[in-house]
Amino acid sequence: MKPGPGLRWVVAGQFAGALADNALLLIAVETLAEQHAAAWTVPALRIAFYLAFVLLSAHAAAIADAWPKKRVIAAVNTLKVAGCGLLLAGCSPLLAYALVGIGAAVHAPARYGILSELSRPGELVAANAWLEGSTVLAMLLGTLWGSAMLRGLGVLPWLSGTTASQGTVTLAAAFLVAALCALPVQGRGSSNPGALRRPALLRAFLRSLAALWTDPAARTSLRVTCTFWAVAAILQFVVLRWSVERLGMALADAGLLQAAVASGMIAGAAAAGRWVREEQAMAVLPVGGALGVALVLMPFLDTLPSTAVLLFATGLLSGLLVVPLNAVLQRRGQALMDPGQAIGAQNASENFASLVGLAIYGAAVQLEAGLQATVVVLGALTAVAMLAATVERRRLRSA
Secondary structure (H helix, E strand, C coil): CCCCHHHHHHHHHHHHHHHHHHHHHHHHHHHHHHCCCCCCHHHHHHHHHHHHHHHCHHHHHHHHHHCCHHHHHHHHHHHHHHHHHHHHCCCCHHHHHHHHHHHHHHHHHHHHHHHHHHCCCCCHHHHHHHHHHHHHHHHHHHHHHHHHHHCCCCCCCCCCCCHHHHHHHHHHHHHHHHHHHCCCCCCCCCCCCCHHHCCCHHHHHHHHHHHHHHCHHHHHHHHHHHHHHHHHHHHHHHHHHHHHHCCCCCHHHCHHHHHHHHHHHHHHHHHHHHHCCHHHHHHHHHHHHHHHHHHHHHHHCCCHHHHHHHHHHHHHHHHHHHHHHHHHHHHHHHHHCCHHHHHHHHHHHHHHHHHHHHHHHHHHHHCCCCHHHHHHHHHHHHHHHHHHHHHHHHHHHHC
16 A cells, blocks of 8 residues: 555654653663662663553543544654753653653554544554554664764764763654654544543553453454564564674674564564554464464574574564454444544553563563573463453354
């Protein structure tokens, strides 16, 4: 599918914003180092980011429904500029990154909700593929850009000050570009102008959450996507440890393996957008089992080329799996509730799963569980969870 003008602007804005999001994490870590902050504050950055999605999902969904989504997208990227301003003002990076997380939490229901406004019937999977592909590419390039800025490269040339402050100003400019990209988009008006005036906003959100989890198609999709994002949160740290402990790579070079995963996800998302039709989205469920098997194979590899190939395949399977199931969730959400509420409920579920996954992984590290055993158990649990979702779907179809 060739994207229309509105979708192109949304994808461009998402790329610019996600690029800055991922680079900002490294800048925030560098700022903590400059402030001689305690070691626990580094992982706390990511936890603060995820918590914003979980705790603010109800209000984020309501905002996306109460306002035109293009205005929401512009506003939240402006909020991220304010987060950069807090960093420059010397505030705690935890506070600044939490503000960026709030912006990201509100942004998600708006950007996914607007896809259904800009896509013709049958083109939602392809629209998701464009958005997911741009996001994953931005994740990859954002990490590289952040690393470059810490070396004094990739910043606005006329800036002075510390490395972190130069990077922060540059990223504020990127967030501003993302906000401006929303202005030409010709989306619809608000889908529910009174969403924020509901006296029982939390109860309404909980009803939306329950509606998704009780709808058979949505529940199956959510089980798979929640499992995937929990595994992805853990895998980010597993890949870094694997690079150092098994492959003998320096930590600074470990991003090469993360690049292999990201490249695979881009290819998988593109393949899904090209060959998976919306009405056939559930046919990708067996791919989740293959993803679990790929993770189980990882401990048997101890060379860089073989590990990179396997991680590329892991990313490819991930893209093929997640993009069609996102489309299922969006369509079922539209049928059951306001679009923003549906995306907010999905985000709350998936980010809560990520927090649980990180907590379990942290406990395994604290208990000094072996890396190989951790990866095998992770892959086996993934395969079992994906197989259970596939069996459930077949049982529902035959009922």
